[in-house]
Amino acid sequence: MRDDALHEPGQALHVEDLTVSYDGAPVLWDIDLDIPPGVMCAIVGPNGAGKSTLIKAALGLVRPVAGHVRFLGHAVGRMRGRIGYVPQRHSVDWDFPTTVRDVVEMGLYRSLGWFRRPGRDARARALAALADVGMQDYADRQISQLSGGQQQRVFIARALVQDAPILILDEPMAGVDAATEAAIIALLKRLRDDGRTVIVVHHDLTTVRSYFDWLVMLNVRIIAQGPVRAVYTPENLRAAYGRQLAMIGVFDETAP
Numbered sequence: 489m490r491d492d493a494l495h496e497p498g499q500a501l502h503v504e505d506l507t508v509s510y511d512g513a514p515v516l517w518d519i520d521l522d523i524p525p526g527v528m529c530a531i532v533g534p535n536g537a538g539k540s541t542l543i544k545a546a547l548g549l550v551r552p553v554a555g556h557v558r559f560l561g562h563a564v565g566r567m568r569g570r571i572g573y574v575p576q577r578h579s580v581d582w583d584f585p586t587t588v589r590d591v592v593e594m595g596l597y598r599s600l601g602w603f604r605r606p607g608r609d610a611r612a613r614a615l616a617a618l619a620d621v622g623m624q625d626y627a628d629r630q631i632s633q634l635s636g637g638q639q640q641r642v643f644i645a646r647a648l649v650q651d652a653p654i655l656i657l658d659e660p661m662a663g664v665d666a667a668t669e670a671a672i673i674a675l676l677k678r679l680r681d682d683g684r685t686v687i688v689v690h691h692d693l694t695t696v697r698s699y700f701d702w703l704v705m706l707n708v709r710i711i712a713q714g715p716v717r718a719v720y721t722p723e724n725l726r727a728a729y730g731r732q733l734a735m736i737g738v739f740d741e742t743a744p
Contacts, residue, residue, distance in 0.1 A: 498525065498560065498561060499522045499523060499524055499525070499558070499560075499561075500523050500524060500525040500526075500527075500559065500560060500653075500654055500685035500687075501521065501522070501523040501546060501557070501558075501559055501654070501685075501687065502521070502522050502557070502558040502559075502561075503519050503520065503521035503522075503542075503546060503555065503556075503557050504520055504555055504556055504557075505518060505519075505520065505554055505555040505556070506518070506519040506520075506521075506542075506545060506546075506552055506554070506555030506556075506557065507519070507552060507553045507554045507555055508538070508541055508542075508545050508550060508551075508552045508553060509553050514708060515538045515541050515708065516538040516541055516542055516545065516552075516708060516709075517708050517709050518555075518709065519542065519555065519709070519710055520710060521542075521704060521710060521713060522713070523685065523687060523702060523704070523713075524685075524702070525560070525653075525683075525685050526680065526683055526684070526685060527680065527685060527686075527701050527702040528676060528677060528680040528686045528688070528699070528700050528701055528702065529685070529686065529687045529688065529700060529701075529702035529703065529704060530688050530689075530690040530696050530699065530700040530702070530703050530704070530716075531543070531687065531688065531689045531690065531704045531706060532690055532691070532693060532696060532703065532704070532705055532706070532728070533705060533706035533707045533711075533728055533729075534707060534728065534729050534730075534732050537706045537707045537708060537728070538706060538707075538708055539658075539689045539706055540576065540658050540659075540689055542706065543573075543656055543658055543687075543689060545557070546559075546564065546656075547564060547571065547573060547656070548564045548565070559571060559654060560653070560654070567654075569650060569652070570650070570652050570653060570654065571652050571654045571655075571656060572595070572646075572647025572648065572650050572652040572654070572655040572656070573647060573655075573656050573657075573658075574640075574643045574644055574646075574647050574655070574656070574657040574658065574660055575643075575658050576658045576659050576662070577636060577639060577640060577643075577659075577662065577663060583632050584631070584632075585630065585632075586630070586631055587627070587628055587629065587630060587631065588618065588623065588626050588627050588628070588629050588630075588631055588634070588642050589611070589614050589615070589618070589627040589628065591631055591642055591643070591646055592614040592617055592618060592642065592645045592646045592649055593610060593611070593614045593649070594646060595614075595617075595645075595646040595647060595648075595649040595650045596610050596613065596614070596649055596650070613649050614627075614645075614649055615627060616649075617645040617646070617648040617649040618642070618645050620645065620648055620675065621641040621642070621644050621645045621648070621671075621672075621675060622641065622671060623638060623641050623642055623645060626638065626642075636663045636664060637663075637664035637665055637668035638668075640660055640664055640668070640672070641668070641671075641672070644657070644660065644672065644675070648679075652684075653683075653684055653685065654684065654685045654687070655676070655679065655684060655685070655686045655687070656687045656688075657676075657686070657687070657688045657689070658689045659689050659690070659691060660672055660688060661673075661690070661691075661692065662691065673699050676688070677699075680701075688700070693725070696716060696720055697716055697717075697720055700716055701715065701716055702714070702715060702716065703715070703716045703719040703720055704719075705719055705724050705725075705727075705728045706728070707727075707728045707729075711724055711727050711728040712724040712727075712728075
């Protein structure tokens, strides 16, 4: 990838001078960020680094103090329906009485309109998205009856049914078993290979190099960004994590 590609307007996500504060304390400070299209990108950093806040601010869910954001050259308001978002599991009311298929069909409401019931085509698209994540046999199950990993797959299906060119997932592997994690990563890599941009807030440093090809390292400020092979270095990890790095136990992973 050319160095000047980072400054072209065709970036999947371009963030400039972004600052976010809570109660007067900066959570993100002067963030400049470019993620090119067609990559599978991890956003990593220690607890409290602002990873989820960065995603929410980019999506317009959190109001920044300063800065602007562009997806594929457009403000987020013009990209509604073209960005699939999977929030953290703990932010969802899983007791709401609805079926798996209903949850996935919610991803189509922007194209259908809120007052139109999904027709045969919409139902077929929802079932196809569920099949992509291996959940087609659970279509009529109440969402509250599923395991955590199954619920995560359903929310990924809801993002998939939009056929969006950009997918953003906040900690999708948190609390899932190894088999579910492997299935999620295989699906996300396939979507990347099909040309979509996949952006993942991720917590497990030991899997970064095998799962992702682009990396953003964050701790209130941007520590480093770029191809994983260039960014995942002992120096950057120490700058981002400090003393926490020894507790995480990834020094062997950073050896040449």
